[in-house]
Amino acid sequence: MEYRTHGDGAGTVVVFHGGHVRAQLALGEDVFTDAGFRVLIPSRPGYGRTPMTAGATVTDFADTIARLCRDREIDQIAAVVGISAGGRTALTMAARHPDLVQRVILQSSVGFLPWPDRRTRLGGRIVFHPRVEAVTWALLRTAIRFAPGPALRLLTRDLSLLPVDQVLAQLSAADRATLTELYASMRSGRGFVADMRPVADCTAHISQPTLIIATRNDRAVPFAHAQSLAAAIPQAELVESRADSHMIWFGSDYPAVAAKIRAFLLADHHTVCGT
CATH class of the missing domain: 3.40.50.1820 (Alpha/Beta hydrolase fold, catalytic domain)
Structure with missing residues (x-):
């Protein structure tokens, strides 16, 4: 472990x-x-x-x-x-x-x-499947490198009920950099699919x-x-x-x-x- x-x-x-x-x-x-x-x-x-x-x-x-x-x-x-x-x-x-x-x-x-919602559950089982998630995150890291603004918008959209532009506008430059670095380091492994099981x-x-x-x-x-x-x-x-x-x-x-x-x-x- x-x-x-x-x-x-x-x-x-x-x-x-x-x-x-x-x-x-x-x-x-x-x-x-x-x-x-x-x-x-x-x-x-x-x-x-x-x-x-x-x-x-x-x-x-x-x-x-x-x-x-x-x-x-x-x-x-x-x-x-x-x-x-x-x-x-x-x-x-x-x-x-x-x-x-x-x-x-x-x-x-x-x-x-019940968690997550049906859309996230169905989508998550596809894009974060253990055999696929490495490709998913590689594509996201590429997007973060070459188009950081749109990539940050995409990744933040599912985290807030507020308009994504409003959310990002409230972030300092340092916070945007920290958040971008965090996203660029993420992986799902086998863990996220397991997280969606009932407990x-x-x-x-x-x-x-x-x-x-x-x-x-x-x-x-x-x-x-x-x-x-x-x-x-x-x-x-x-x-x-x-x-x-x-x-x-x-x-x-x-x-x-x-x-x-x-x-x-x-x-x-x-x-x-x-x-």
Whole structure:
């Protein structure tokens, strides 16, 4: 199994990335390391160098990560973080290992409502099929290299309910460059097709405090997923981001969202440490 660690804090946060991403692609980690935590990021099954055999189901992979943590002598995880399609893995791990996982943070997370929509499911099985996805991403990287503007429009269109020109106009030059570099580094492997399979709803077994962050402008994961999770998890708090798209880290209010994440983590840390 492929995984990466970042930071040197005493506490550990485990991040489950979203679709088309792997452990080597960093996104939104600084909020955790800046708060004094070490981050452990595994590539989920089918992504990067993690084979599908590392977790035939979300439940299996959650158990695999719990074993990895204990092998690394991590007896407490300050939070599991689920990003987009990785949200159900984070929730499943929290439900199955409440003695290990202290809190849950969900960012633009898929819940247990039907997902994705029919068009994405049918199209995704074709263009992101394991035998085809390398060609799909090679074509997209070529488009990004030779026509970055139109390519960014194409890739952003499915992430927002707002007009794509409006979304892109709000991005700084640095954010556009970061987002373009992220897209150019994506691969689907066998992971994305697996992500579209149903996962058993475990919300009734989530006892940990849970912070849910989502935006109503998200086309990739409808806001209803966040609402349903907030309604089902007893200690859940829903924070509504004002971001223009699924990529909440590029929203104008992300500094405030990041402050909320840090407060959520540090309150837990202080309680555990008795300070």
